[in-house]
Every structure is written in structure tokens, then in C-alpha cells.
Amino acid sequence: MNKNFEEGKKHRFLQIHPLDNVLVALQDLSKGDEIAFSGQTFQLSTDVASKHKFALVPFNEEDKIFMYGVLVGRASKPIALGEAITTQNMYHASSDFVLGDRKLDWQKPDVSEFAGKTFNGFHRADGSVGTSNYWLVIPLVFCENRNVNVLKEALDEKLGYKKAKSYENEVESLISLYKTGKSTEEILNADLKSTPEGADKTRLFPNIDGIKFLTHDMGCGGTKQDSDTLCGLIAGYITHPNVAGATILSLGCQHSQISTLQNEISKRDSSFSKPLAILEQQDLGTETNLMQEALKRTFVGLVEANKTVRQPAPLSKLCIGLECGGSDGFSGISANPALGYLSDIIVSLGGSVVLSEFPELCGVEQELSDRCVDVDTANRFMHLMRTYNARAEADGSGFYANPSPGNIRDGLITDAMKSAGAAKKGGSSPVTAVLDYPEKVTKMGLNLLCTPGSDVESTTAEVASGTNIVLFTTGLGTPTGNPVAPVIKLSTNTKTFLKMPDIIDINCGTIIDGSETIKENAHRILDFVISVANGEVQPKAVQLGQDDFIPWKRGVSL
Structure with a gap:
């Protein structure tokens, strides 16, 4: 500023x-x-x-x-x-960009307050550290979605992972009003009896934070590229530091083959050793055979995964995803700059951050490419930006069409205006790597990851790349999360924070009203991040079970 x-x-x-x-x-x-x-x-x-x-x-x-x-x-x-x-x-309108000189000088923030601090995480054999410990159940193809849901019904409540919050009492109240002859107007104006929030049922496996059952609409019937990329995405989740092991359901005849998945796992972890059950329905025959085998192998995997406990780890083991959704005209002057300051702290401490949503970097390509550590990295970034925008324009919708009606209503008139504020999440440190979807983070520092601007698709991709916590800024209020990485919501303005306290964790509107500086806000966010990484605090998205998972079909999505 x-x-x-x-x-x-x-x-x-x-x-x-x-x-x-x-x-x-x-x-x-x-x-x-x-x-x-x-x-x-x-x-x-x-x-x-x-x-x-x-x-x-x-x-x-x-x-x-x-x-x-x-x-x-x-x-x-x-x-x-x-x-x-x-x-x-x-x-x-936005400026063109060319390969320029490297501009790698930057002012590192004072990190003395956080030097030497640790968090208690789950240490993995590949050297990564998780902030949570989950078991995954994922289909390789949409044909197996029903079987994934059957496993969820069988396992979730019995093992103590079903969320206590529900709205069954509200439904009972509506039924009672209807049966007693109340009019539709009386029903709409009625005060419904809420279901009290209670503690989850005691877990059988206390060191496992949950079983996450992911479904999707891919794996076959689309392009082979999308099916292969899906295998890479799923491999990113299986090898993720927050994941203890996984059960994979395959039909057998789909494009997303088991061999492709195994190859993608090896790319990310050549010495992969987590418990992994891969089951193919066309080999096992009946649904009963498939379900019983899946239940047995999942249960045995959970027994093994429960042996892992939290141990201290340096903050350099944090890999933070930087995300925004429902952005407004304050995003680029409050929450996003606060995340930029935090990003620079994490980089200075030896950790990693991931900035994605390439359609929302339109207009700031020159600055970001100049910040790339070498020419090859800069060229890759520029190539991905140009290719993505060209594909969008070929389908009749370039980056210029990115802002949503909500963005425009709240002050983000053009994509370049939105992008200039969104890029503030990346701070000022050099860009150490540029990743194409769904590649994995392997370098400390600021990583740029090619994803859509669609926040759920982008968050899904960031987590596949290895982010073990996601920081998500929102001006309008976005109720979303991720199955395996805690998503911390930050409001750009105080009005939204007060209006939606059940989905937002931290208010950055204090920067707008002058009660907090960007530095002070960033420090408060990082303190909260550490408490979440420790398992001491659950972000609102985790409390609400917001487990959104949407793979990117490599066609155009802005």
C-alpha cells in the first residue's frame, strides 16, 4: 500500500x-x-x-x-x-507480457516471532508432515460412486465419524405443522425446533480424524487426457501428507486404469508405503464380494493408520494453499495482502505456498514472470497463461469473462481488476516453481499452479499438489471446504464476517476500519494456522463437513 x-x-x-x-x-x-x-x-x-x-x-x-x-x-x-x-x-483490458529480466530482490519480513516455533503433525515416510490424518475411499470411475456411498453408510457412524449436527428435528417440526393443518404461510413463518449440536460419537480409532468418501463424474466417457489427469489428481490425494491410506474402487473397463494410478503414485512417491487397498469390481464379481473385501481391507488399513500419532515439526513443513472465492472490492486491500504478508513469512521460514487460479492472474503476468527464479520457469508460466487463455477464447470465453455477477456487484468490474487484487495473496517473494495441473510441490517457496478460477476446482487441485492447509479469502461469503486439508476462511470485510460467523474463521475487515495493520492481521492468521496444524482448533469448514471435491476437466473452466 x-x-x-x-x-x-x-x-x-x-x-x-x-x-x-x-x-x-x-x-x-x-x-x-x-x-x-x-x-x-x-x-x-x-x-x-x-x-x-x-x-x-x-x-x-x-x-x-x-x-x-x-x-x-x-x-x-x-x-x-x-x-x-x-x-x-x-x-x-490488460497489458501484454514478454520475457523480461529477473527481479528477485525482495524485502523479507521479520520472522523472529515465529522462528523456532513448531506444530504437532503426522510425519510421513517421504518426509512430509500432515496437519490431519484421514483415510480415503475414492472411485477411479463414476460407475463406482454408489459403492463408495454404500461404504460410507456402513462405516461412518459405526466408527464414530458421522457429524452430530443434522436437521432432523427441523424436518419433524415441518411434518407436525403439516399434519395439524397449518397453512403454507404459517409453515414459512414458523420457528422450527433446532437440533442441538453435540459431540461426535466416540471414535474407535482416535488418531484418525475421519474417513473421507469422495465421488466425481469422471474416469470414463470423456477424453483420455482427463482420465489420465484424474489418476494424477487421485494419486496426489493418496500421497498427501494429511492422508494415512486409501481404498480405491475400480470397475475395470474404464479409461482411468489401475496401472495409470499406480504410475502416478510412483511419480510422486517412488518409495510409497502407505496402506492402500485397490479393488476391481469386474474381477471380484458380486457387489457382496466387493463390499466385504473393501470393508475388511479398509478396516485393517485403519488399524495400521491409527498407530501414527502427532509429533513436533518445524513450520517449514507447512505447505499453504492460497485461495479466494466470492471476492469483492476489498479483497485486494485487506485479506489478500494479509495472505501475501503471511506467504512471505512462510517462505522466509523455509516453507511452501501455492498460488493458483490462472485466469485471475491476467494482467499481472509481467510482474510474476519477472519474479520467476530463472528463464525456464518464466517461460513455462507465460506459456501456460497464453495457452489457457487461447483455449478459452477458442470456445468463445477468454479470461475477460471470469468475474461473476457477485464480483461485479461488489466492485470487481473487470478480470484484470480482480486479478491485480487476487495476485496480492502471493506476496513478494521469488517464484521458485511453476506447476501444471495436477503436479506436486517439490520446492520450497512460492509455487504457481495452473488451475481454473473456479474456487472448488482450484482448491481441489491445490490440495492434490500437497498443500496441508488452505487459506481462503472471501468478500461475499463462500461455504466450501476440502476433504483432507483444513480450509480456513478469511473475510475481507467486517459486515460479511458478522453476517456469516458459522462459515468464516477470521475477520480481515479490521484492516479496512484501521483497527489492525496488514502485518498484525497476518500474524494473527498465522497463529490460527498453527493452532489448526496442531489439531487444537477445527476451522468452520471442517466443523460443517464441507468436503467439496471437484476434479478439473481440462476443457475450459474459468
Whole structure:
């Protein structure tokens, strides 16, 4: 942030970067409000909603509009000084990018507060450390989804993993109202009896945090590339540090073959030694044979996995996924910069961070490619960005189409504007590696991972790459999580934090109201991360059982 940040907050608006020719409204502003900034005084010519932008200079048609110091769009028609920037007067534009010089100098943060700190995690034979300990049940093809669900019904409650929270009492109340002849209006206005939240049933295996049953709609019938990539994704989950072992169900005739999965596992861990049960239905015959064999081998695997206990590990064993969803106009000035500061701390401590969502890096390619540690890494990043966008445009929808209606409504007018704020999650450290989906993190430092901007697909991919905790910023409130990696939600604004306390863990709106600096907020987030890595605290997404798992079909998804 530039030196006008504190001054701007006092005046209800903010210039993010000295080169910006628009200002951000930090609260609702009205037509006629006087704006005094950098030696000039003018009146707003329109109302400007909180999180939205207004012109700091008059714009002619096709004039460039800058935010975060980068091109984020052009004026589609003249814009008056003090006029709100909207989709009616601005369109997406971003700068081209070329291979430039390496810019690897960066200011490392003071990490003395966290130096020497540890977390209690699950140590794996490959040297990685998990923040949780799960058993997985996954199909190689969608034909096995039903069998996965049958295993869930058989195992979850009996072993003590079924969530206590349900809405059965609410349904009973609705049935009672209906039977007593209440009208639909009376039913809609009724106060339903809530189900009390209680502790989960005692676990048979106390060192195993849960059995995660994942289903999907892939493995056959699509492209061979998607089926092979699915095997890589599943291999990423099987070899994940938060996973103790897995049961894999295969039909037998599908594109996603067992041999492909085994090859992908070897790529990620050549000495793989976790308990792994792979069962093929067409070999075993009846459903009964398949289910009984799956139950026996899963149970024996759980007995073995339960022997692993938490032990101290340095913070360098953290691999943090950086994610955003339901972004708003405050994302790039509160929660995302806080994650950027935290990212730099993790890198300075010898850990790894993963920044993904390539459609939301549009417009900042030059900066990120210049930060790549060598030319080959920079070229790979630029190639992936160009190829992805070209495929999207070939299908009639380039990166420019990424912002959702919610993004636009809350101040993110163009993809470049959204991207410039989203990239702040990556901090300022050099880019040590660029990964294509679903490759695994093998280097410490900042990793760029090619994924869609779709937050669930991207989070699914980040975890497959090895992130053992995901930090997820949201301005509008996004109820999502992941089956094996704890997802910590961070609100960009206080209003959303107060409105959705059941899904959001940390409020970064304190940065907007001035009660906390970016550094202070980042330190508070990292303290929370350590408590989650220790198993002392469960994020809201874990408490709610938000186990979203969506593999990316390598066709276009923004």
C-alpha cells in the first residue's frame, strides 16, 4: 500500500498505488460529496457504493484505467472526474507480457516471532508432515460412486465419524405443522425446533480424524487426457501428507486404469508405503464380494493408520494453499495482502505456498514472470497463461469473462481488476516453481499452479499438489471446504464476517476500519494456522463437513 493508505481511510476512500487514476470508496459515498486528495478538491458526480471506484481524472473514450499500478481496463465512453466506474463506462483490458529480466530482490519480513516455533503433525515416510490424518475411499470411475456411498453408510457412524449436527428435528417440526393443518404461510413463518449440536460419537480409532468418501463424474466417457489427469489428481490425494491410506474402487473397463494410478503414485512417491487397498469390481464379481473385501481391507488399513500419532515439526513443513472465492472490492486491500504478508513469512521460514487460479492472474503476468527464479520457469508460466487463455477464447470465453455477477456487484468490474487484487495473496517473494495441473510441490517457496478460477476446482487441485492447509479469502461469503486439508476462511470485510460467523474463521475487515495493520492481521492468521496444524482448533469448514471435491476437466473452466 502507498503512503496515502492511512490518509485515505480517514477520508473514506483509498488510492491503492501511486500510479492509479481511480480511487476506491471505503464506504458508501453520495453524489456531491467533496473529495480532497493530493492537492485537488472535487465533488462526486455520481453516487459511489462502498468497494467501488471513481475517477480521479477525467477519462476520454479508450483512455487507460490503472489500479494496483497496472492496467485494468479502458474507458468505453467519456468518464467525468468523480464519476463511478461501472461496466457501462469501462471494459476489460490488460497489458501484454514478454520475457523480461529477473527481479528477485525482495524485502523479507521479520520472522523472529515465529522462528523456532513448531506444530504437532503426522510425519510421513517421504518426509512430509500432515496437519490431519484421514483415510480415503475414492472411485477411479463414476460407475463406482454408489459403492463408495454404500461404504460410507456402513462405516461412518459405526466408527464414530458421522457429524452430530443434522436437521432432523427441523424436518419433524415441518411434518407436525403439516399434519395439524397449518397453512403454507404459517409453515414459512414458523420457528422450527433446532437440533442441538453435540459431540461426535466416540471414535474407535482416535488418531484418525475421519474417513473421507469422495465421488466425481469422471474416469470414463470423456477424453483420455482427463482420465489420465484424474489418476494424477487421485494419486496426489493418496500421497498427501494429511492422508494415512486409501481404498480405491475400480470397475475395470474404464479409461482411468489401475496401472495409470499406480504410475502416478510412483511419480510422486517412488518409495510409497502407505496402506492402500485397490479393488476391481469386474474381477471380484458380486457387489457382496466387493463390499466385504473393501470393508475388511479398509478396516485393517485403519488399524495400521491409527498407530501414527502427532509429533513436533518445524513450520517449514507447512505447505499453504492460497485461495479466494466470492471476492469483492476489498479483497485486494485487506485479506489478500494479509495472505501475501503471511506467504512471505512462510517462505522466509523455509516453507511452501501455492498460488493458483490462472485466469485471475491476467494482467499481472509481467510482474510474476519477472519474479520467476530463472528463464525456464518464466517461460513455462507465460506459456501456460497464453495457452489457457487461447483455449478459452477458442470456445468463445477468454479470461475477460471470469468475474461473476457477485464480483461485479461488489466492485470487481473487470478480470484484470480482480486479478491485480487476487495476485496480492502471493506476496513478494521469488517464484521458485511453476506447476501444471495436477503436479506436486517439490520446492520450497512460492509455487504457481495452473488451475481454473473456479474456487472448488482450484482448491481441489491445490490440495492434490500437497498443500496441508488452505487459506481462503472471501468478500461475499463462500461455504466450501476440502476433504483432507483444513480450509480456513478469511473475510475481507467486517459486515460479511458478522453476517456469516458459522462459515468464516477470521475477520480481515479490521484492516479496512484501521483497527489492525496488514502485518498484525497476518500474524494473527498465522497463529490460527498453527493452532489448526496442531489439531487444537477445527476451522468452520471442517466443523460443517464441507468436503467439496471437484476434479478439473481440462476443457475450459474459468
